[in-house]
Amino acid sequence: MGEKKKAAYQRILLKLSGEALLGKQSTGVDPDVANYIADEIGSLADLKIQIGIVIGGGNIFRGVQAGARGMERTTADYMGMLATVINSLALQSALEAKGLATRVQSSIEMREIAEPFIQRKALRHLEKGRIVIFAGGTGNPYFSTDTAASLRAMEIRADVILKATKVDGVYSADPVLDHTAVMFKKISYIDVLTKNLKVMDSTAISLCRDNRLPLVVFNLQKKGNIRGVVCGKKIGTYVGE
Numbered sequence: 001m002g003e004k005k006k007a008a009y010q011r012i013l014l015k016l017s018g019e020a021l022l023g024k025q026s027t028g029v030d031p032d033v034a035n036y037i038a039d040e041i042g043s044l045a046d047l048k049i050q051i052g053i054v055i056g057g058g059n060i061f062r063g064v065q066a067g068a069r070g071m072e073r074t075t076a077d078y079m080g081m082l083a084t085v086i087n088s089l090a091l092q093s094a095l096e097a098k099g100l101a102t103r104v105q106s107s108i109e110m111r112e113i114a115e116p117f118i119q120r121k122a123l124r125h126l127e128k129g130r131i132v133i134f135a136g137g138t139g140n141p142y143f144s145t146d147t148a149a150s151l152r153a154m155e156i157r158a159d160v161i162l163k164a165t166k167v168d169g170v171y172s173a174d175p176v177l178d179h180t181a182v183m184f185k186k187i188s189y190i191d192v193l194t195k196n197l198k199v200m201d202s203t204a205i206s207l208c209r210d211n212r213l214p215l216v217v218f219n220l221q222k223k224g225n226i227r228g229v230v231c232g233k234k235i236g237t238y239v240g241e
């Protein structure tokens with residue numbers, strides 16, 4: 001059986017973790033990894049779907065951890081938001097090196113570096129086939145980039161959030177620590193919340209649930225996975241009602 005050519009989703013919001021850019025480094029952006037991610041995203045080009053991206057900042061600065069270690073939480077969160085801007089620019093550069101049209105929009109205004117986030121402008125970019133990278137998180141402290149992904153997905157009316165991880169999907173327990181952990185093919189939002197499964201934080205999941213936005217958690221490190229998910233193959237874990 002050949003690959004289904006038609007995409008199952010027309011507009012996606014891809015959530016990448018900042019750690020995804022680390023590669024073998026302990027901090028910063030590994031250009032080889034950025035290049036790999038750009039290739040994977042580039043593999044969707046012929047499907048003509050519309051792509052929004054939110055990337056975290058954990059490879060550079062983790063606001064929550066710094067907050068826990070005594071730094072003023074709001075300041076730490078803003079530093080984390082700035083880290084997402086750096087990652088967004090790195091990703092833009094990698095995508096444009098592949099000839100893909102992109103725009104970066106930031107929720108915190110810094111016009112010399114990126115466009116401000118304007119929902120209608122973002123929609124126009126998407127309709128023109130440009131990949132829009134949403135930088136700066138939600139622009140507010142006390143929110144995660146997962147929540148930013150849910151929020152932007154709602155605003156651009158995405159069909160799905162694709163949450164890229166380094167494991168294959170959502171497990172009953174941490175598969176690294178617990179060998180009896182099993183992966184769910186499908187799970188409900190409410191089970192994710194009540195079982196406290198670490199998919200996204202509860203604010204992000206609640207936002208998806210309230211707006212019936214499905215989520216697919218999948219492993220980006222397996223080549224071809226993202227294309228498989230977009231083409232409707234049963235890869236990873238589907239989170240829905």
Ligand code: GTP
Nearest residue numbers: 102103104105110111112113114115116124125128
């Ligand atoms: P269309 O209106 O669809 O033609 O979109 P466009 O993005 O091509 O047009 P626009 O003239 O708005 O932008 C041209 C370039 O300038 C793009 O690369 C934008 O990302 C960039 N750009 C637009 N506004 C800003 C801004 O406020 N700050 C920065 N740094 N770049 C901007």
